[in-house]
Amino acid sequence: xxxxxxxxxxxxxxxxxxxxxxxxxxxxxxxxxxxxxxxxxxxxxxxxxxxxxxxxxxxxxxxxxxxxxxxxxxxxxxxxxxxxxxxxxxxxxxxxxxxxxxxxxxxxxxxxxxxxxxxxxxxxxxxxxxxxxxxxxxxxxxxxxxxxxxxxxxxxxxxxxxxxxxxxxxxxxxxxxxxxxxxxxxxxxxxxxxxxxxxxxxxxxxxxxxxxxxxxxxxxxxxxxxxxxxxxxxxxx
Amino acid sequence: xxxxxxxxxxxxxxxxxxxxxxxxxxxxxxxxxxxxxxxxxxxxxxxxxxxxxxxxxxxxxxxxxxxxxxxxxxxxxxxxxxxxxxxxxxxxxxxxxxxxxxxxxxxxxxxxxxxxxxxxxxxxxxxxxxxxxxxxxxxxxxxxxxxxxxxxxxxxxxxxxxxxxxxxxxxxxxxxxxxxxxxxxxxxxxxxxxxxxxxxxxxxxxxxxxxxxxxxxxxxxxxxxxxxxxxxxxxxxxxxxxxxxxxxxxxxxxxxxxxxxxxxxxxxxxxxxxxxxxxxxxxxxxxxxxxxxxxxxxxxxxxxxxxxxxxxxxxxxxxxxxxxxxxxxxxxxxxxxxxxxxxxxxxxxxxxxxxxxxxxxxxxxxxxxxxxxxxxxxxxxxxxxxxxxxxxxxxxxxxxxxxxxxxxxxxxxxxxxxxxxxxxxxxxxxxxxxxxxxxxxxxxxxxxxxxxxxxxxxxxxxxxxxxxxxxxxxxxxxxxxxxxxxxxxxxxxxxxxxxxxxxxxxxxxxxxxxxxxxxxxxxxxxxxxxxxxxxxxxxxxxxxxxxxxxxxxxxxxxxxxxxxxxxxxxxxxxxxxxxxxxxxxxxxx
Numbered sequence: 001x002x003x004x005x006x007x008x009x010x011x012x013x014x015x016x017x018x019x020x021x022x023x024x025x026x027x028x029x030x031x032x033x034x035x036x037x038x039x040x041x042x043x044x045x046x047x048x049x050x051x052x053x054x055x056x057x058x059x060x061x062x063x064x065x066x067x068x069x070x071x072x073x074x075x076x077x078x079x080x081x082x083x084x085x086x087x088x089x090x091x092x093x094x095x096x097x098x099x100x101x102x103x104x105x106x107x108x109x110x111x112x113x114x115x116x117x118x119x120x121x122x123x124x125x126x127x128x129x130x131x132x133x134x135x136x137x138x139x140x141x142x143x144x145x146x147x148x149x150x151x152x153x154x155x156x157x158x159x160x161x162x163x164x165x166x167x168x169x170x171x172x173x174x175x176x177x178x179x180x181x182x183x184x185x186x187x188x189x190x191x192x193x194x195x196x197x198x199x200x201x202x203x204x205x206x207x208x209x210x211x212x213x214x215x216x217x218x219x220x221x222x223x224x225x226x227x228x229x230x231x232x233x234x235x236x237x
Numbered sequence: 238x239x240x241x242x243x244x245x246x247x248x249x250x251x252x253x254x255x256x257x258x259x260x261x262x263x264x265x266x267x268x269x270x271x272x273x274x275x276x277x278x279x280x281x282x283x284x285x286x287x288x289x290x291x292x293x294x295x296x297x298x299x300x301x302x303x304x305x306x307x308x309x310x311x312x313x314x315x316x317x318x319x320x321x322x323x324x325x326x327x328x329x330x331x332x333x334x335x336x337x338x339x340x341x342x343x344x345x346x347x348x349x350x351x352x353x354x355x356x357x358x359x360x361x362x363x364x365x366x367x368x369x370x371x372x373x374x375x376x377x378x379x380x381x382x383x384x385x386x387x388x389x390x391x392x393x394x395x396x397x398x399x400x401x402x403x404x405x406x407x408x409x410x411x412x413x414x415x416x417x418x419x420x421x422x423x424x425x426x427x428x429x430x431x432x433x434x435x436x437x438x439x440x441x442x443x444x445x446x447x448x449x450x451x452x453x454x455x456x457x458x459x460x461x462x463x464x465x466x467x468x469x470x471x472x473x474x475x476x477x478x479x480x481x482x483x484x485x486x487x488x489x490x491x492x493x494x495x496x497x498x499x500x501x502x503x504x505x506x507x508x509x510x511x512x513x514x515x516x517x518x519x520x521x522x523x524x525x526x527x528x529x530x531x532x533x534x535x536x537x538x539x540x541x542x543x544x545x546x547x548x549x550x551x552x553x554x555x556x557x558x559x560x561x562x563x564x565x566x567x568x569x570x571x572x573x574x575x576x577x578x579x580x581x582x583x584x585x586x587x588x589x590x591x592x593x594x595x596x597x598x599x600x601x602x603x604x605x606x607x608x609x610x611x612x613x614x615x616x617x618x619x620x621x622x623x624x625x626x627x628x629x630x631x632x633x634x635x636x637x638x639x640x641x642x643x644x645x646x647x648x649x650x651x652x653x654x655x656x657x658x659x660x661x662x663x664x665x666x667x668x669x670x671x672x673x674x675x676x677x678x679x680x681x682x683x684x685x686x687x688x689x690x691x692x693x694x695x696x697x698x699x700x701x702x703x704x705x706x707x708x709x710x711x712x713x714x715x716x717x718x719x720x721x722x723x724x725x726x727x728x729x730x731x732x733x734x735x736x737x738x739x740x741x742x743x744x745x746x747x748x749x750x751x752x753x754x755x756x757x758x759x760x761x762x763x764x765x766x767x768x769x770x771x772x773x774x775x776x777x778x779x780x781x782x783x784x785x786x787x788x789x790x791x792x793x794x795x796x797x798x799x800x801x802x803x804x805x806x807x808x809x810x811x812x813x814x815x816x817x818x819x820x821x822x823x824x825x826x
């Protein structure tokens with residue numbers, strides 16, 4: 001786990017100071033423009049497409065709990081998971097392009113699957129607001145990003161286990177599950193989507209990437225280590 | 238007002254494996270044939286070239302080649318006293334969309350089902366007596382024996398470049414193959430795939446327990462191959478991107494390059510993509526189809542009159558079209574009467590994850606969709622299943638289909654969901670784990686069925702299909718018994734840890750399990766208990782044929798594409814040599 005002040009907290013303060021430098025393209029909607037602080041752009045020459053500054057800081061704070069930077073392998077934030085999530089939320093998946101969103105909605109059994117009237121981007125936005133509201137009311141007026149890493153970890157665990165924290169609007173378990181899944185997708189996906197920066201995650205586990213052709217190698221390397229520099233789609237195209 | 242087109246002889250609904258087989262087989266009759274496909278046209282060069290096709294997020298996680306649930310989906314409930322709710326996104330199974338259907342993104346696993354699977358009622362009665370099956374179970378024979386279907390299995394295997402090892406050549410058991418398979422007339426067209434280290438470990442363990450391991454039959458060509466139609470296959474690259482992906486090498490059999498280019502050579506065959514069939518039209522008697530209506534890409538409703546209608550969509554979509562069009566009597570679980578929607582079936586999983594030390598190296602990314610080693614010692618009635626309290630069984634496999642890391646990250650039970658310890662476990666076990674899985678059969682039951690949902694509609698205003706399904710005691714006993722066998726196999730491997738994966742106690746629509754949905758428009762010998770006769774012809778509307786896995790009265794312990802392909806060839810021949818000469822019921826009702 002990272003230091004007690006937490007990356008999220010650092011990002012939050014950095015964020016406030018960097019707001020003036022934000023390029024306009026990072027503010028895709030009127031809703032986004034109502035926030036007066038933004039996160040710094042994810043990399044030089046790029047900007048967040050969906051997340052507001054405070055939302056990006058929230059994401060960093062959550063991703064840093066899910067996949068901390070440590071001596072095992074890359075951290076989620078440095079791997080670009082927040083950039084990945086932002087782009088996914090701004091795109092077809094985030095907008096629920098393939099989601100059946102017709103009513104009626106209502107009580108369901110878990111085996112019947114997702115039944116909220118919300119596209120992923122809606123769920124994430126509302127869930128962030130819910131978690132922040134809960135933190136302010138129950139954690140001395142602090143937001144999620146202002147909690148320590150240990151506090152964030154404990155809170156997310158209660159939420160994903162369906163524990164005794166009731167969020168104001170959305171089910172905490174569904175929200176946290178989606179956040180975790182999206183983080184893992186970004187961590188392990190091809191780097192063209194903004195995560196898995198420099199294929200660091202593939203290097204960590206020894207996955208050779210998108211270009212493998214092993215018909216002539218499988219016999220030679222059976223039960224033997226096969227170590228190559230992984231290649232992503234952009235390397236091969 | 239629908240646009241009415243000139244009549245044609247035959248219209249096919251759905252351009253996957255079975256629609257492709259029938260289009261190709263009938264294209265030289267000189268008859269006018271129209272094939273309608275709801276999705277896009279596809280070719281290997283334009284749609285599946287590397288590196289873009291090796292994109293796990295796009296294809297495996299966001300389902301780029303699959304049915305779009307925003308437009309068409311179904312509702313699901315466990316039992317008749319519940320309210321069914323829509324499957325709002327894909328999960329448990331993945332119907333395809335676009336030319337080739339699910340035949341583009343499958344793994345290529347191409348079994349012949351066991352002789353028992355074709356006539357379980359007769360064989361169960363013979364072995365155990367008439368009252369052996371529980372009363373709520375509906376074992377039904379197909380009306381076609383394995384031996385009758387053998388030449389069509391053969392034809393499908395040679396078309397699909399299947400790589401494997403025969404276990405029973407004309408009744409003679411052959412070492413290295415599956416000794417439980419029905420007798421086959423000749424070897425597979427190609428030798429088995431090279432196999433993985435995991436497969437070697439499985440073989441050794443299975444041998445040590447006295448079982449009969451063999452390489453799974455794979456429509457992933459182990460060498461360059463030209464099929465009997467002159468279609469060229471490339472050699473499988475063992476790239477690890479089969480399931481949910483299109484193959485860049487034309488090494489994984491798919492109708493988009495094996496069937497449609499041949500059908501389209503014939504000017505009498507016209508393919509219309511982006512054309513979604515809404516309904517089959519019947520005349521005033523309800524006993525004769527007059528054609529279909531579909532929505533064209535401009536949103537216009539088009540009527541395509543035809544003398545013969547063949548429903549060749551995905552199993553669930555076939556049943557949906559029949560129910561919505563009023564073809565055949567809908568099944569009613571209260572009375573047990575009616576046939577359309579009857580005997581919906583699925584499969585049941587479970588197995589074991591086997592975790593090895595770091596010197597045992599799997600290289601899971603060196604995989605092919607159907608590269609697996611298996612045993613059939615606990616499949617069908619290859620063992621005395623009733624002794625263990627159930628009917629049916631399952632194939633056990635140790636598969637090396639690839640190691641794509643968004644979806645493949647085995648960790649031992651007790652691993653935290655996130656954090657440094659989670660990351661350490663992912664890194665530690667990625668290259669040192671194998672999985673042994675059961676694909677358990679599921680029999681037909683009175684309350685497992687399909688009908689139309691009373692509440693929810695699709696994007697075209699039609700009621701959604703409603704699935705009512707859950708597992709019964711027979712299947713749970715079977716799956717738990719076979720999961721135990723998987724654990725024993727794992728324990729015989731000398732691994733550090735074997736983790737049992739419990740079979741589900743209730744069916745869930747959420748996690749992916751298999752796209753092996755069966756039943757709802759089943760074949761049989763009695764019009765009171767089957768929708769189709771043995772030639773896949775509707776009893777009630779004889780100028781409608783229905784192909785695909787919707788025809789299976791129960792689900793078996795192995796993947797269904799082999800029998801789906803064989804039945805399509807069987808039906809195509811009956812249509813060509815008998816029906817078209819004298820259009821009438823091929824079996825008297």
